[in-house]
Amino acid sequence: MKGSGVRGQGSVGVREEGRAAAPTPLTALENRHLLGIAELSAEEIRLILDTADAMKEIGERPIKKVPTLRGKTVVNLFFEASTRTRTSFEIAEKRLSADTLNIAASASSVVKGETLADTVRNLEAMAPDVIVMRHTSSGACHLLARICRARVVNAGDGTHEHPTQALLDAFTIRQHKGRIEGLKVAIVGDLLHSRVLRSNLLLLNKLGAHVVACAPPTLQPVGLARMGAKPTSSIDEAVHEADVVMMLRIQLERMHGHFFPSLREYYRLFALTPARVRRAKPDVIIMHPGPMNRGVEIDSDVADGPYSVILAQVANGVAVRMAVLYLLAGGSEGAG
Numbered sequence: 001m002k003g004s005g006v007r008g009q010g011s012v013g014v015r016e017e018g019r020a021a022a023p024t025p026l027t028a029l030e031n032r033h034l035l036g037i038a039e040l041s042a043e044e045i046r047l048i049l050d051t052a053d054a055m056k057e058i059g060e061r062p063i064k065k066v067p068t069l070r071g072k073t074v075v076n077l078f079f080e081a082s083t084r085t086r087t088s089f090e091i092a093e094k095r096l097s098a099d100t101l102n103i104a105a106s107a108s109s110v111v112k113g114e115t116l117a118d119t120v121r122n123l124e125a126m127a128p129d130v131i132v133m134r135h136t137s138s139g140a141c142h143l144l145a146r147i148c149r150a151r152v153v154n155a156g157d158g159t160h161e162h163p164t165q166a167l168l169d170a171f172t173i174r175q176h177k178g179r180i181e182g183l184k185v186a187i188v189g190d191l192l193h194s195r196v197l198r199s200n201l202l203l204l205n206k207l208g209a210h211v212v213a214c215a216p217p218t219l220q221p222v223g224l225a226r227m228g229a230k231p232t233s234s235i236d237e238a239v240h241e242a243d244v245v246m247m248l249r250i251q252l253e254r255m256h257g258h259f260f261p262s263l264r265e266y267y268r269l270f271a272l273t274p275a276r277v278r279r280a281k282p283d284v285i286i287m288h289p290g291p292m293n294r295g296v297e298i299d300s301d302v303a304d305g306p307y308s309v310i311l312a313q314v315a316n317g318v319a320v321r322m323a324v325l326y327l328l329a330g331g332s333e334g335a336g
């Protein structure tokens with residue numbers, strides 16, 4: 001999306017069914033893909049968040065549908081399990097009136113040995129406009145973008161990036177705090193295997209937040225400070241006076257080896273408990289991208305408590321994904 005001009009920021013030309021057409025001040029972002037936060041400027045991130053504000057309003061109407069992507073086909077291609085991301089993309093696509101198709105790798109010819117490239121070339125032959133893909137391999141979406149004409153949206157690739165998660169996280173922070181710049185954000189958990197960490201670090205640094213990242217030394221990626229976070233192995237230090245605490249899941253399925261003695265030990269040293277929440281600012285918000293390991297990285301009293309915005313994150317995922325699809329695929333002819 002680099003180099004895209006931002007026009008009409010905050011005024012999205014989304015038409016309502018049966019109402020007069022609003023002016024269409026906004027064209028799509030210039031680049032055709034959303035592969036990672038790394039490729040977005042701060043201005044482009046703000047454009048997506050502002051557009052999501054308008055999309056959220058559509059979700060609050062009695063009829064939650066606009067014709068913006070009518071006639072466009074979106075393929076959701078998931079090579080890895082997902083509840084929130086897959087569902088919210090599908091709802092977003094339907095709210096924008098796109099024709100949607102869901103393909104789970106387990107029910108496709110991938111199980112017969114077909115390669116990603118061949119799978120994509122065959123899907124391309126049916127002329128989809130957008131492919132939303134989640135894949136176990138880092139960089140798989142970049143490969144896809146090189147070989148297909150459709151716009152590609154990364155729904156999570158290996159341990160690399162999960163850009164729409166970071167965007168919905170930013171939207172949720174902005175919704176509750178009114179800003180991102182200057183906030184102290186503590187990110188705690190399995191940093192090593194987390195694509196959510198990588199996308200959030202990129203985004204939060206671009207928008208001027210101060211990030212402290214906490215994990216046992218064995219779960220800290222090399223170069224954490226270079227990535228824009230203050231590393232620590234003390235959760236008490238991380239959450240001290242934090243405006244936002246973002247907990248990350250222990251990703252046992254990606255661990256090939258022993259990274260900590262036991263889940264009980266991990267809970268004792270790194271879980272977010274009510275006592276630890278009290279170290280943060282009195283108006284702290286608690287986030288988690290899900291799925292949660294209750295009683296491992298987060299106490300149920302915290303996950304379901306008054307500071308939790310975890311379900312707001314899920315709700316905001318629809319608006320943010322509508323914004324991304326609109327900006328990439330709506331274009332001037334789609335939105336007018």
Ligand code: CP
Nearest residue numbers: 082083084085289290
């Ligand atoms: N946050 C997230 O990516 O959740 P899912 O794996 O359920 O999509």
